[in-house]
Structures are given as C-alpha cells and as structure tokens.
Amino acid sequence: MSEAITTPSNFIRNIIDADLADGRRTEVVTRFPPEPNGYLHIGHAKSICLNFGLAESYGGRCHLRFDDTNPAKEEDEYVEAIKRDVAWLGFDWGDHLYFASDYFDQLYAWAVQLIKDGKAYVDSQSAEQMRANRGTLTEPGVDSPYRNRSVEENLDLFERMKKGEFPDGAHILRAKIDMASPNLNLRDPAMYRILHAEHHRTGDTWCIYPMYDFAHGQEDSIEGITHSICTLEFEAHRPLYDWFIAQLGIHAPQQIEFARLNLSYTVMSKRKLLQLVEEGLVSGWDDPRMPTISGMRRRGYPAAAIRNFCERIGVGKADAWIDLSVLEDCVREVLNESALRRMAVLKPLKVTITNLPQPEVACRGANHPQQPERGERELLLTREIYVERDDFMEDAPRKFFRLAPGREVRLRNACVVRCDEVIKDDAGEAVELLCSCDPETFGANPADGRKIKGTIHWVSAVHGRQLPVRIYDRLFREENPDKAGDFRDCLNPESLLETRAWVEPALLEVAPGETVQFERTGYFTADAVDSKPGAPVFNRTATLRDSWAKLKK
C-alpha cells in the first residue's frame, strides 16, 4: 500500500470543507497580498504557503496582489524582490498578478457612490481633532462638526481633493457609520486621504489615495476571492470590510484570520528589519542572518525546507512562538539528502605523518555515503595535513574519541594514525602533531581487531587550499528580542565570524548557491554574490547535530 501524503488538518481547511460541502462556495480562490514596502520574511512564507497551498489542494487559484495604497513607503525594488521570492519558494500565480493601484478608478467610483448614498462625508478636522473626538476604549467618540455636510458639498469637496486643490491633511473622506461603536474601527474610519506623493506605478495621476481599510476588502471582491486569509490583528476590521461590501452590494469574500508566526531569536516586523538594513547592522535585506526569504536563500536554506517548515508549524489562532530548532531541523532534513560530502578544516592544526609509505597516497571518498550512485572523488593523503584543532586534546577524558598523546584515530577516507609527539610553541600551545600511520588500515580495519572509536576529517597541506568562510549564528541572543527594550541591544556580537578554512580541492568547484556538507562540521553554501569561478566563498548554512558538544556540558 502506498503511503498517503496527508496535509495536516487545520481550522481553515475545516471552514473551507464546510463551505464547499454546503454549497456556500463552489471554488477556492485565495490571494497573497503583500505591501511592497520591504522584503518578504519567513512569516510571509507561512502566509504564502498557506494561501498557495490551499488553492493548490482545492484545485483553485491564488493571486499575487500588491497592496500599494501608500505611495510614501512603496517601491518597485520591493515588488521585484517579492515576485522573485514567491517564485523561488515554488509558487506560481500564473496570470493572476494584480495591484491595488489597478483598482484606483473603481475605488474612487465606489467612494463617490457612498457619498451619494449619504454613507460617507468629507471631514475637515485636523488629525489631532479627529483623534481627540474618536473617544477612547471606554468612552464613545464625538461626531465631527462636518459630519452632516450635504451630499452636494461632499461631492464637490471630494472632487476638489482629487483635483489637487488642497494640501495634504486639509480634508479627509470618512465613512459615516457610528462614532459610538464599541469597535473603534467603526467610528467613522478614514477612506481617502490627500497625499501629494509620487506613486511607484501611477506616478502623479493621483493625489488622494484609499486607506487600506477602504481598499482591501473591495480588492478581494473584485478578484472574486472566496477565502480572504489574513492575520489576527485584522479581526476587528472584519465588520468594517463587511460593511463596505454590504453598502456597495458586491461579491463578499470570507475573511479568516490566523496567528502570525513568531520565531525565537529573531524579529519579524518589517519596520525592525528595515532598521537593521538602514543602520548597517546587517549587510542588506539578503544578509544570511536575516529572517528574510532572500537572506535564507543566500544562507543556503532550500525552498523545500521552508515549505516543510510552514507545513510543520501548523495554522491556528493561538499566539505561537516557534523554536528556531524546528526550522533548523527542516533545513538539515533536506540538506542531509541533497548535499555532497566534502572535507574542510576550519581551525587547522598541522599533523605530520612520519611514516607515510609514499609522498602521497591516493584515497577515495564517497560523495554521499548513503547514496553510492553519486560516486566518489579522489583524495591525496600527504605527509603533512591539517586536522581540526578541536580534534586534539592534550589531556583528554576517557570518552574523547579523537587525537591525544598516544591515542589512535581514523583519518576519514584514509588510514589510522597514532599521535606520537606534540610540538608546542613558547606559550605551550600545540602547533604540530607527529603521528605514525598504520599502512594496513587504508580501506580496512586494523588486522589485529582493535577498535578505532573516532574518525576525524583532514585536508592535505599540499593539495588543499584556503578559502574564505563565514560562520553565521543567530542574529540575536534573546529568545524574544522585542521584549528586551531596544531590540538592537540584544544583537549577537558573534552572529558572524569571518575566517578561512583549509579545503579539499573538490571544494574549489562548488557553484554559487550550491550547498555541500563539510563532514562532521555542517552544511556550507557557496555565496551567490561573493563567490568567483574557482574561488567560492562559503556561508555556513547550518551545523550538524553535535552530541559530543552536548556531552561536554
């Protein structure tokens, strides 16, 4: 029997199943509606996977729509970056690429319609007055003195707002609902504001722009969205969206809210990410430490890992804090299957094999031990090699299965060596190890049956090369950087360590964007920006699990 691939159940699927079952809906049309004011992050990935995933599994479609109603913050660079990221994640919006700005004429016509119906009016209070008259959480608001302007006057004023006769802030179009509503969003919310700003798509053809609240629901309606999925903070806005849709008498999408993703040891607000970029605290939106899609891509996280992650964490309405280890596990799961195995030494310690029978001994190393069909490459063992400093200890505990005076260890893909002598510098620091090898152990276990517990990696000092490597760690040292006052205070000073590693020759040919496993160390990806042909620069994507590190504690 074949194993059924089951998509985890969640409350949104339950709602859709019910809608489909009772005929309330006959198809599923969703959308991912980013504002092009920044780069996408892992939280957006959750929404993208949800929306596109739902459309896919119900045989519907998912639109990519840019919510570009605020020209002051939006740019084409972001539009392009967002498209790139969604496509890279593996989703296809087909012909369904839309912009809120495509609907500006329609939105304007609807605003005029509401004015004519006596459902909207032009207010001329200042922003401060409006705020003062809005009331508080416990007290009702006060009607604006302009609330009962005639339809004619409202129409005239709104048209002149559009024509550019007034400066920013002079007037504003408001919905006439209820200044005493316990839901503040219903206290005559703003619909259109005057903004003499250049829009990234419509240029200067408009100087009034719809508010998100007056645009979003109608955009969904125009596109025939059936299930409008958004995050929890819009729950209290739903009655307003429903009100506009009802007044206008147009198709009503169903809004469903879910809890946004929170990841430990990172921040997720676009404002804070922008700040990190603008203040130069990271190298850019695609800095490999950023929780952005582009940062993770550059770091080497496979798209499949991010998709798995989004599936694994589920969808609910309870505030969720996901542990970073869940993401890392998803990354390792994919990379363990796909990455070729190579050897590289991060912190070198010289070893001389005093009795190597020939100047160089040809060895073979599997490209992937669990996938023999991927072949093997040749490795030349020479008299002088480098091993990892951490693989040697002067006074080693019993359980240390590596090099120590008098102890034996296996050189990965080669032979068994014993540490005979430690050469130290003036400071007493080991600078070189003199070892003797057992020539009978190339591709074989010791003939006398003695067990060699440890295997360490190495790089030939004559055939190896040095390459730049960037060791990345979590960007913040607090689980929740938002809770600690200024989030910048808990940046991890060791989130990036630039170093050089000794690598085996095959590593010179790793293509930009390709990920390999440095055996016993971690997964490393050739940086897509800084690598040159034949000279990759490696980013550490993820470490391997390390039960020895745990044991040490």
Place this chain on the structure above:
RNA sequence: UGGGGCGUCGCCAAGCGGUAAGGCACCGGAUUUUGAUUCCGGCAUUCCCAGGUUCGAUUCCUGGCGCCCCAGCCA
C-alpha cells in the same frame, strides 16, 4: 471599567460527546570510516481553573483566571 480573539506535554499541534495523533526538543539503546544520518524505545490517567449537563466532556453550559489585538490621515 468598551470591543474582538485565544488558552491541549518545554515549543508547535490534531481532536468537533466515547475514553489524549504527530513534529521539534529532551532521555535511553542499536548500527556507523561523519560523536552525522538511520533505526528502535521512553516522554500529558490528562486537556487554564471551578461548578453544571450527561452513562460518559478536552469536546456542551455557567462562572472565574490568564494572555494577545484595537484609540495611524500605516498595512
């Protein structure tokens, strides 16, 4: 002291009146020329609390408690 949500293992999460899935983390143990991978095994008599309905409640009702969101001419 307004309104809207949420509360199942350390972190997520299924469950929809019939006697607590799964993942991550964690702890054992096996295999291993990566202390990796893989593989076995352990990990909530209990579902925020207190009452109630019921033969039976995490699921229904009532009342508490706790947490989150809303007073932008941001989205």
